[in-house]
Amino acid sequence: MTSVNAPSPYTGTVPLEERRSIWHRLGRLQGAFPVLQLAIAVLVYIIGITTLPGFGSLQSLKTVLVIAALVGIAAIGQTFVVLIGGIDMSVAGFLVAGGLTVTQLASVYGLPFWAAVLILIPAAIILGGLVGWVCHRFRIDPLVVTLAMSSVALGIVTVQAKGIVSAGTPTWLSNLTSPTGTTFGIPVPPVIFIWAIVAVLLWLLLKRTTIGRRLYATGANSRAAGLSLIPTRWLWAGVFAFSALCASLGGILLAAFAGNIDPTVGQPYLFQSLAAVVIGGTVFGGPGDYTRTIVGTLMLVLINTVLVGHGFPTAASQILYGVAILVAVAIYGREKRLRDRV
Amino acid sequence: MTQATIPAPAAPRRFDFAGFWRKYPFAFALALTIVMLAITIIAQPNFAPVQQISTWAPYAMAGIALMPAIISGRGGIDLTVSPVMTLTGILFIGYLAPAGLASIVAVPILLALGFVIGLVNGLLIVLLRLPAVVVTLAMMFVYSGVNVLLAPSPLTISGNWITALSGDWGGFFPAALVALAIPFVAWILLARSAWGRSLYAAGGNDATAFSAGVNVAFLRISAFVLGSMFAVWGGLVLVSLTSSANASTSASLVTTSIASVALGGISLAGGRGGILGALCGSAVIYLVQRILSTFQVPTMWLNLVYGLLLIVAVVLGAILASPRTKR
Amino acid sequence: MRSTHNGASRRLAPRARGLAAAAAAIPLLVGLAACSSGTTNAGGGSNGGSTGAASAPSAECGTLPEIAPNDPNGVVAGLPAEVQALFNGNPYKAQATNWADWKANGPIKVAYVTLPMLNAWSVGAKATLEQQFAEAKAKGLVTGDLIEEIMSDPANMTAQEQIALYQDAVNKGAQLIFMVPFDPNAIAPSIDAAAAKGIPTVTINGYVDDANAVNTSVNPYLDSGAPIAKILGYMGGKGNALIVRGVQGIATDTNGYNAIQQVLANCPDVKVVGSVDGGFNPPAANAAVTQYLAANPGQIDAVFQVGTMAQGVYQAWFASGRTPIAYVNNTGATAGSLAGWAQAIQQQPGYQTAGTGGTGTSQAQLAWEVGMRMAAGEGVKVNNISYESPVLTNDNFRQWLPSGADLNSPDETLNPEPLISTQLLDGYFSSPGLYQAK
Numbered sequence A: 001m002t003s004v005n006a007p008s009p010y011t012g013t014v015p016l017e018e019r020r021s022i023w024h025r026l027g028r029l030q031g032a033f034p035v036l037q038l039a040i041a042v043l044v045y046i047i048g049i050t051t052l053p054g055f056g057s058l059q060s061l062k063t064v065l066v067i068a069a070l071v072g073i074a075a076i077g078q079t080f081v082v083l084i085g086g087i088d089m090s091v092a093g094f095l096v097a098g099g100l101t102v103t104q105l106a107s108v109y110g111l112p113f114w115a116a117v118l119i120l121i122p123a124a125i126i127l128g129g130l131v132g133w134v135c136h137r138f139r140i141d142p143l144v145v146t147l148a149m150s151s152v153a154l155g156i157v158t159v160q161a162k163g164i165v166s167a168g169t170p171t172w173l174s175n176l177t178s179p180t181g182t183t184f185g186i187p188v189p190p191v192i193f194i195w196a197i198v199a200v201l202l203w204l205l206l207k208r209t210t211i212g213r214r215l216y217a218t219g220a221n222s223r224a225a226g227l228s229l230i231p232t233r234w235l236w237a238g239v240f241a242f243s244a245l246c247a248s249l250g251g252i253l254l255a256a257f258a259g260n261i262d263p264t265v266g267q268p269y270l271f272q273s274l275a276a277v278v279i280g281g282t283v284f285g286g287p288g289d290y291t292r293t294i295v296g297t298l299m300l301v302l303i304n305t306v307l308v309g310h311g312f313p314t315a316a317s318q319i320l321y322g323v324a325i326l327v328a329v330a331i332y333g334r335e336k337r338l339r340d341r342v
Numbered sequence B: 001m002t003q004a005t006i007p008a009p010a011a012p013r014r015f016d017f018a019g020f021w022r023k024y025p026f027a028f029a030l031a032l033t034i035v036m037l038a039i040t041i042i043a044q045p046n047f048a049p050v051q052q053i054s055t056w057a058p059y060a061m062a063g064i065a066l067m068p069a070i071i072s073g074r075g076g077i078d079l080t081v082s083p084v085m086t087l088t089g090i091l092f093i094g095y096l097a098p099a100g101l102a103s104i105v106a107v108p109i110l111l112a113l114g115f116v117i118g119l120v121n122g123l124l125i126v127l128l129r130l131p132a133v134v135v136t137l138a139m140m141f142v143y144s145g146v147n148v149l150l151a152p153s154p155l156t157i158s159g160n161w162i163t164a165l166s167g168d169w170g171g172f173f174p175a176a177l178v179a180l181a182i183p184f185v186a187w188i189l190l191a192r193s194a195w196g197r198s199l200y201a202a203g204g205n206d207a208t209a210f211s212a213g214v215n216v217a218f219l220r221i222s223a224f225v226l227g228s229m230f231a232v233w234g235g236l237v238l239v240s241l242t243s244s245a246n247a248s249t250s251a252s253l254v255t256t257s258i259a260s261v262a263l264g265g266i267s268l269a270g271g272r273g274g275i276l277g278a279l280c281g282s283a284v285i286y287l288v289q290r291i292l293s294t295f296q297v298p299t300m301w302l303n304l305v306y307g308l309l310l311i312v313a314v315v316l317g318a319i320l321a322s323p324r325t326k327r
Numbered sequence C: 001m002r003s004t005h006n007g008a009s010r011r012l013a014p015r016a017r018g019l020a021a022a023a024a025a026i027p028l029l030v031g032l033a034a035c036s037s038g039t040t041n042a043g044g045g046s047n048g049g050s051t052g053a054a055s056a057p058s059a060e061c062g063t064l065p066e067i068a069p070n071d072p073n074g075v076v077a078g079l080p081a082e083v084q085a086l087f088n089g090n091p092y093k094a095q096a097t098n099w100a101d102w103k104a105n106g107p108i109k110v111a112y113v114t115l116p117m118l119n120a121w122s123v124g125a126k127a128t129l130e131q132q133f134a135e136a137k138a139k140g141l142v143t144g145d146l147i148e149e150i151m152s153d154p155a156n157m158t159a160q161e162q163i164a165l166y167q168d169a170v171n172k173g174a175q176l177i178f179m180v181p182f183d184p185n186a187i188a189p190s191i192d193a194a195a196a197k198g199i200p201t202v203t204i205n206g207y208v209d210d211a212n213a214v215n216t217s218v219n220p221y222l223d224s225g226a227p228i229a230k231i232l233g234y235m236g237g238k239g240n241a242l243i244v245r246g247v248q249g250i251a252t253d254t255n256g257y258n259a260i261q262q263v264l265a266n267c268p269d270v271k272v273v274g275s276v277d278g279g280f281n282p283p284a285a286n287a288a289v290t291q292y293l294a295a296n297p298g299q300i301d302a303v304f305q306v307g308t309m310a311q312g313v314y315q316a317w318f319a320s321g322r323t324p325i326a327y328v329n330n331t332g333a334t335a336g337s338l339a340g341w342a343q344a345i346q347q348q349p350g351y352q353t354a355g356t357g358g359t360g361t362s363q364a365q366l367a368w369e370v371g372m373r374m375a376a377g378e379g380v381k382v383n384n385i386s387y388e389s390p391v392l393t394n395d396n397f398r399q400w401l402p403s404g405a406d407l408n409s410p411d412e413t414l415n416p417e418p419l420i421s422t423q424l425l426d427g428y429f430s431s432p433g434l435y436q437a438k
Helices: A022-032 A033-052 A057-081 A091-109 A113-138 A140-161 A169-178 A190-208 A210-220 A221-227 A232-258 A267-280 A290-309 A314-332 B017-023 B029-042 B048-071 B081-096 B106-127 B132-152 B162-164 B177-192 B196-204 B206-211 B216-242 B254-263 B275-294 B299-321 C004-037 C081-087 C120-140 C159-171 C184-196 C218-234 C251-263 C282-295 C310-320 C337-346 C360-376 C422-426
Strands: C110-114 C148-149 C177-178 C201-204 C213-216 C239-243 C270-277 C302-305
Touching: A022 A033, A022 A210, A022 A267, A033 A290, A057 A091, A057 A169, A057 A190, A057 A210, A057 A232, A057 A267, A057 A290, A057 C282, A091 A113, A091 A140, A091 A232, A091 A267, A113 A140, A113 A232, A113 B299, A140 A232, A140 B177, A140 B254, A140 B299, A169 A190, A169 A232, A190 A210, A190 A232, A190 C184, A210 A221, A210 A232, A210 C201, A221 A232, A232 C282, A267 A290, A267 A314, A267 B132, A290 A314, A314 B132, B029 B275, B029 B299, B048 B081, B048 B162, B048 B177, B048 B196, B048 B216, B048 B254, B048 B275, B048 C159, B081 B132, B081 B216, B081 B254, B106 B132, B106 B216, B106 C213, B162 B177, B162 B216, B177 B196, B177 B216, B177 B275, B196 B206, B196 B216, B216 C159, B254 B275, B254 B299, B275 B299, B275 C159, C081 C422, C110 C120, C110 C159, C120 C360, C159 C184, C177 C360, C184 C201, C184 C337, C201 C360, C213 C360, C218 C251, C218 C302, C239 C251, C239 C282, C270 C282, C282 C310, C302 C310, C310 C337, C360 C422
Parallel strands: C110 C148, C110 C177, C177 C201, C201 C213, C239 C270, C239 C302
Antiparallel strands: none
């Protein structure tokens, strides 16, 4: 996908005197952490509190966080895939397949919940790993392969469940995502805790482990990474397997929230996950990390909730989404000049 | 009688299999199309080519509209094809027709709109150096929202000249072929021209093309412009088939257009593939649906069969075409 | 597609100013939106569509106003009086049908063109048609196998695909086609082409504005309006209401929304505080209402949804823990929505609301009977078999609730009553009685 960059003697000039203007420092900070997106999210939240009476209540905050958690968990896999330089279009398919497995397969075959999950995990890993392996081995852009795998995942579950495409969630599962739910007595819905724990683990994974470093290296320059004896093919397989796994487990949470699953419930999460990753500031091939995605998710969900709260037509919030994505990528995602790549 | 001065005949050259597939990346999709077409006709003697072609035409146009952006390389892709097709229909039926402009004069008006849409995409992507997939994703959201604002309820039109584009001439010739022939001829002429050759060069390796003096920026922007204009034409073809416009169709062709292009051997890395690939790829997608219904494949298998076919076809096509791109 | 680390942060400094300004546009836009506090956009007019919202005459709040149906050619007047009542306020244009004299000559081939098997509705409809087909085959009314043309990919449904499926059915020799239209406007030309070959089309759950189609669609004005009129009575004619729409841009949503507006027009003390989009499926409605409730802790007394989404509304409401429980019209009730109704009564004795029944099973049953009556030569009189779904109230809704169903159940309701009585259905035909159902 990318050409090898010959090192140029002019790798950018260092200013003779370091400019310490506030803009300069803010700019460097922005490059490291999505300050602007966080500021926008906070600003939108404040607008919400002032214009929507009662929006500042704890209950409202918990509800917004629950919705953000669902989008955020759907975006985990997307973050990793974007870091390695691809796009994952199978988020929707695995979300639905995961949700259907624990609700529908469980009822068709009479399996307890945990058995269904134990079947789901290796299946998702194998399918995702296949995608990554195929993309790397045959040098195909993951866009199309993930698209196809989305249909395959859904199809496998549908065939297994003998064509019945919807089944209800057990009530105890719904309590995981209920905004009034509690976790071991603490009045915070379990899904928010799950999200927080996952976020910390992912931060550790990306920033403090070898795998994380290798992931960044592979995303930045796959050929160089391969030459550095990084097993890029395993990394690709692993990243897509991880993405499929996260989407499937996210599907369980979605089933908990939605009450029942049908093949179309995953579709909005596909583009939302991509938007959250991009707005957060993760760039194709890196740099980026999951904390950026979290900020992007919060910003998007807050904007959406405040607009919905004001009765704004969905069309307008869609247009705003598009504008937000453009602005975010204009800050982060600009590529090198062509003449610098010669 | 002596063969002293006659050199020994050279060993017969073996058919360069790999080279053939590399030179004609659409060959695999073409072979698939022919096979599937044969299966469909044999299984369903009442094939009715006129209707099939006019129903296939919008898929084909979606693939054709996507093609220039992808060929221009550097991760080029255009996710706005689907909403622009819907937008064209909405404007034609909902705004041009009431203003009395729904005659053939609507075509240049709408093409001018396509020009502007493509220009916006191209400028954002090339001048600001933003990734094409993200820019077109964002613009896809914007146009989808615009479509709903412009057409809160479905629009219909009747008795308009445009429906002739999906009918038949002389009772047997599919008019949709003529509708497809226009962008086909346009592309063939452009691809053979200096512009086209430079576009392929820039798509294959823009750094090299740049150092050879090719104006890569202009080429890529013009590729997006051309793509959007094709999308507008595709929107008109869609209106000719459905006689209606519906804002909820904004995103319906996004993934199928990508799948068709990939099947047709048009590498998402750019620089290879052509309009035959787009046509054959979309034909394969269309025929897959037809075969599934002809053979009354039980509904529960539809997703699985569709997805597997797509994976196998893409992988096989990639193996056979095997472009020499570096990672 | 990548950017470098060094270049990015170095270039950010001078750009940060400009881009910060641009990015500030986003909260500004949101703030502007908040201040202007936009009300929902009303379903605008369409060109030549099948929707014609008449203005409601003034009537007492809590009663269902009588509104003239969309009948420019005065076709409805030719029907018996009790049947005419079924057209009250119907926005679907009534037309004389081209199939008045059609009759089958011997056993016919039948096709079923429909949407993907997405939910219990589609599964129930298909199962019913297959069962009815088998019974009719035993009686010698139909021949061969039921030709099924089902769209393949729920995520990428297009009008073109259904057009191709429809034409495939015609090519396979179908003589009578039952169809659940995906895009009613787009399929009309194909229906006309089939009609030219003498093939009638009976539609289910989707009105096609064409004299060549025989539609069996519920009257959306009555379907939404009747339960809401009752609820307005329970509310005493005042309170705050949230509206949940389906998918904006399609006729079913516009009609349902207009119906709600028409009934609310006579209740000035009922204030519509907001509107969200529920996508016509309970999970999406659940998410949308949850978001709305999170942003608007103010009093909401009723939630009016345009159809099939009551389950999602109840899920969101119970999850939010708000009391008192809002009145939710169970238009297009499902097992889950009725379970929610029961749960509401359990948590709040004295809770009452209203809804309408009607499942894929019963709708397919009605369409099949209409098709078979036409085949028997009974002679249908109009292109739209308008009917009023059975109204559910506290007294009878438990008969429709399947046992063991809970709030998350994806199933349909039971069908203790037919959608339309035989006597009323007879009123649509010139020579009723030729077809004996069972």
